[in-house]
Amino acid sequence: MNPSSKTCDKRSKAAEYKLQRILNKIETLKISDSYLSQIKFPGKEKRSSKKITNYVKVYSGICVVLVGVTVKWFYDDITSKSCLVEVPSSSKSLFRPPEDCSMCIGVDDVVRLANISAEEFEQHYAYSATPVIVTDATQEWKAIKEFDFNFFADFYRNVKMGTQTNDCFFFAYKSGLHSLQEVFDMDEARANLSGAPWYVGWSTCYSEESRQLRAFYRRPYFLPRTAESDTLDWLFMGGPGQGAHMHVDSVRHKSWQAQVRGRKQWQLAPPPECLYACERIQFTVEPGEILVVDTNRWYHKTNVLPGDLSITIGAEYD
Numbered sequence: 079m080n081p082s083s084k085t086c087d088k089r090s091k092a093a094e095y096k097l098q099r100i101l102n103k104i105e106t107l108k109i110s111d112s113y114l115s116q117i118k119f120p121g122k123e124k125r126s127s128k129k130i131t132n133y134v135k136v137y138s139g140i141c142v143v144l145v146g147v148t149v150k151w152f153y154d155d156i157t158s159k160s161c162l163v164e165v166p167s168s169s170k171s172l173f174r175p176p177e178d179c180s181m182c183i184g185v186d187d188v189v190r191l192a193n194i195s196a197e198e199f200e201q202h203y204a205y206s207a208t209p210v211i212v213t214d215a216t217q218e219w220k221a222i223k224e225f226d227f228n229f230f231a232d233f234y235r236n237v238k239m240g241t242q243t244n245d246c247f248f249f250a251y252k253s254g255l256h257s258l259q260e261v262f263d264m265d266e267a268r269a270n271l272s273g274a275p276w277y278v279g280w281s282t283c284y285s286e287e288s289r290q291l292r293a294f295y296r297r298p299y300f301l302p303r304t305a306e307s308d309t310l311d312w313l314f315m316g317g318p319g320q321g322a323h324m325h326v327d328s329v330r331h332k333s334w335q336a337q338v339r340g341r342k343q344w345q346l347a348p349p350p351e352c353l354y355a356c357e358r359i360q361f362t363v364e365p366g367e368i369l370v371v372d373t374n375r376w377y378h379k380t381n382v383l384p385g386d387l388s389i390t391i392g393a394e395y396d
């Protein structure tokens with residue numbers, strides 16, 4: 079037997095002795111069983127109610143902390159977003175207000191323009207829904223000579239991007255590529271358009287990225303002088319037979335899109351409520367041309383035509 083079981087044995091003997099003395103006392107006092115069962119033991123009662131009070135205090139404390147943490151999380155969440163519930167961009171078109179079909183009635187082709195003043199452009203085209211191609215606006219751009227796959231691969235591998243200025247978007251389309259890093263890590267054959275076809279789009283989102291890329295192109299000369307350009311530019315790049323599926327955008331403003339390289343066919347479709355009043359139109363944007371189209375109103379689809387890699391750069395303006 080070990081020492082602790084010895085101590086235990088002594089204690090139980092003592093308890094047995096005390097109990098026997100109590101039973102003897104009960105016997106001599108002739109106390110009935112029913113009286114005994116009604117006796118309350120104040121010490122015990124006090125302890126258990128004290129215990130309950132402590133539990134209540136602890137649980138209330140935990141609840142207060144949990145409620146506080148939840149409120150703080152909820153507050154941080156809603157103040158960091160512009161919307162309480164983010165609607166996936168693919169379903170935003172379901173909730174757009176119906177269009178007034180005068181936007182597309184009589185539009186049966188894109189309008190091609192050159193040498194147009196900012197005033198005239200503002201008066202007739204800048205804020206109308208008529209799609210326009212300006213053919214002479216990229217003559218001075220370094221981008222026309224320098225933008226190719228290797229330019230962007232070097233740029234995105236080596237340029238320090240600075241601070242983030244807005245959201246960053248990446249559209250994989252059917253490429254199976256999930257990020258710019260994956261795009262510029264693709265093997266040489268695929269990058270040279272002799273492997274699996276690909277087409278991707280992305281937005282700039284860092285201060286240095288935008289500043290350094292904008293050194294290769296200019297704000298188009300025909301934009302209204304008071305028009306502000308967004309801080310974010312859009313780029314689309316990929317090979318023949320690829321492009322964007324038919325969709326309508328939900329961006330803030332109308333945009334210009336410069337076809338820096340390659341040839342791209344565009345199909346524009348009126349919004350569904352105007353299908354009987356308006357026509358679908360199709361046209362090709364040639365290298366060096368700038369398309370101005372309201373992609374929030376016209377459904378659109380693109381397809382890169384056989385030949386070179388297509389690179390488009392664009393931006394929204396207000």
Ligand SMILES: O=C(O)CCC(=O)C(=O)O
Pocket residue numbers: 314321322327373378380381390
């Ligand atoms: O240039 C493209 O291929 C797609 C452009 C587009 O879908 C857009 O600007 O919304």
